[in-house]
Amino acid sequence: MPNFGTTTFLRAWILALCFIAFVPQVEAGPKIQQWTLDNGVRVYFVETHELPMLQIRAVFDAGASRDPANRAGLARLTSAMLDEGAGDLTADDIASRFEGLGAEFGAGVDRDMATVDLRSLSDSALLDPALDLFSKILSAPSFPAASLERNRAQALVALQKDMQSPGAIADKAFYRELYGDHPYAHDPQGDESSLKAITRDDLQTQYRSYFVGANAWLVIVGDASLRQARKIAERVIGHLPTGQAAVPIPLVSALDAPRQKQVAFPATQTHIILGQPGMRRGDPDYFPLYVGNYILGGGGLVSRLSMEVREKRGLSYSVYSYFLPLRMAGPLVIGLQTKNAQRDQALKLVRQVISDFVAKGPTEEELNAAKKHITGGFPLRLDSNGKIAENLAVIAFYGLPLTYLDDFIPRIEAVTAEQIRNAFRQRVHPDQMVTVIVGGGR
Structure with missing residues (x-):
């Protein structure tokens, strides 16, 4: 039987240690x-x-x-x-x-x-x-x-x-x-x-x-x-049998036409998700797409989508976008919730914001602010053994370079507005997205 007195003490010790300030020197990674x-x-x-x-x-x-x-x-x-x-x-x-x-x-x-x-x-x-x-x-x-x-x-x-x-x-x-x-x-x-x-x-x-x-x-x-x-x-x-590596999964096909799926649901709010195949891990456009998405919808209340849809027009309490890179092309996801009566207006505005960003890209002011926020928050991604292990697992599984964490901040700082415009024009197609709408009618 375990010694529960010892266990309680150990757990308390672990919790106390976890709250000790622990910020590695991420400048060198x-x-x-x-x-x-x-x-x-x-x-x-x-x-x-x-x-x-x-x-x-x-x-x-x-x-x-x-x-x-x-x-x-x-x-x-x-x-x-x-x-x-x-x-x-x-x-x-x-x-x-x-x-x-x-x-x-x-x-x-x-x-x-x-x-x-x-x-x-x-x-x-x-x-x-x-x-x-x-x-x-x-x-x-x-x-x-x-x-x-x-x-x-x-x-x-x-x-x-x-x-x-x-x-x-x-x-x-x-x-x-x-x-x-x-x-x-x-x-x-x-x-x-x-x-x-x-x-x-x-x-x-x-x-x-x-x-x-x-x-x-x-x-x-x-x-x-x-x-x-x-x-x-x-x-x-080390004692596991050698076995064989899993066979590669298929490539992801690009969308050749828009698709829309509507699901009735008894609620006063409509949930909307739209998107397309986005990027894989190690994608050559990863950093321009990453920084660009922060500006578009990944940066919370300061993002384009939030400013236009939530702050200026009050059409949604939450609106966001993100890339989920996987071994093959993971999704670009844009999501929001809005009142049923505002569904069409909100969806039209979201599509307009995406199209405008793809066509014109970010301003220099937006780009500089995004870089500052991304690089400033990077140390928090490595402030515990658990977080380092999570990042290391991604590097290992996806075959990223061992210098990935060292290179992250310099790669972010090197992104230009022109690179973001080019990457989004080539990779994001607002007229060929999947749209899913779940909610009640107007």
């Missing part, structure tokens, strides 16, 4: 060290000693885009089941052991990747058993039948809840309309029929296919030396 294990796992390590903690993230090319067509939701369910049992350990065993060590475990998926996380104090008396438990979960999940039924039921309840949310309905419809038969159209949560069809054999097949060395990356950040990190990597993931 964290030093990233990289190597490959014999089974093919690519390891990325950043050594930091500000806190006596270690953050580990295992990344697999096993996101929702890997779901079979009739098994949508399989990747997420597999991820959710990892800590439901491992070897001879039950879910309660796993939870109580992590609790007793003051360690935290987590797992999740998006459309591209599956991630499995461990956060632990670096004291070997606590770290060693946490690493052993983490390793066991990665190498020998048991996927108990009873746990599958419980997790399936929870997933079905979540789907029912989403059916009552106009925002969730709009988001799912947008991805279906935008990506069609491409794997990115799969809702990571799945659907009712696919979730009911998933079996324990499906989970085991998914795990055996994708949770292998050649399909994995490991990120280690925190209070360890390079020598220790090498041992940790071998310990937690």
Whole structure:
């Protein structure tokens, strides 16, 4: 049985440490060290000693885009089941052991990747058993039948809840309309029929296919030396079978005509999402599109969309835009909520603002303000081991250069208004977007 007095103390200590000011020197960026294990796992390590903690993230090319067509939701369910049992350990065993060590475990998926996380104090008396438990979960999940039924039921309840949310309905419809038969159209949560069809054999097949060395990356950040990190990597993931890397997913096709989908929903507000395939990670136009989008709709209340739609005309409380770069072209998303009676007026204005920005680009004043805000906020993206690990996982999975974090601020500062105009004219097509409207009639 765990010592709950010790556990309470450890948790309090961890929370206290997490609130200590910890801002690395991002002018030079964290030093990233990289190597490959014999089974093919690519390891990325950043050594930091500000806190006596270690953050580990295992990344697999096993996101929702890997779901079979009739098994949508399989990747997420597999991820959710990892800590439901491992070897001879039950879910309660796993939870109580992590609790007793003051360690935290987590797992999740998006459309591209599956991630499995461990956060632990670096004291070997606590770290060693946490690493052993983490390793066991990665190498020998048991996927108990009873746990599958419980997790399936929870997933079905979540789907029912989403059916009552106009925002969730709009988001799912947008991805279906935008990506069609491409794997990115799969809702990571799945659907009712696919979730009911998933079996324990499906989970085991998914795990055996994708949770292998050649399909994995490991990120280690925190209070360890390079020598220790090498041992940790071998310990937690070096024993996985080599296997094979997942086959490349298809390219995303560009839209050749506008599409509109309207879904009736009994509400006084209409939810609108419009967009198109945007950019991939490592895209040559990434920085001009990133800065340009901040000006268009990513900069909150100071963005063009917010100023024109919300501040000047009061047509929406919230209006925004963002690029979500993925392995293949992720979406450009523009979204807003507005009163049903103002729907057409608001949508027309949003399209006008987008078209004007694509045609003319930003002013120098907007560009300078955007650069100042982006570069000024960059240190907050690296102010904890967890955030460094998240950034490192992106660098690892998408094959970005090891200097990516060093280069980020100089690349932002080098963006010109002309580069933004050119990138948006070539890549953003206001007359060929998907539009999804969820809400009541006028």
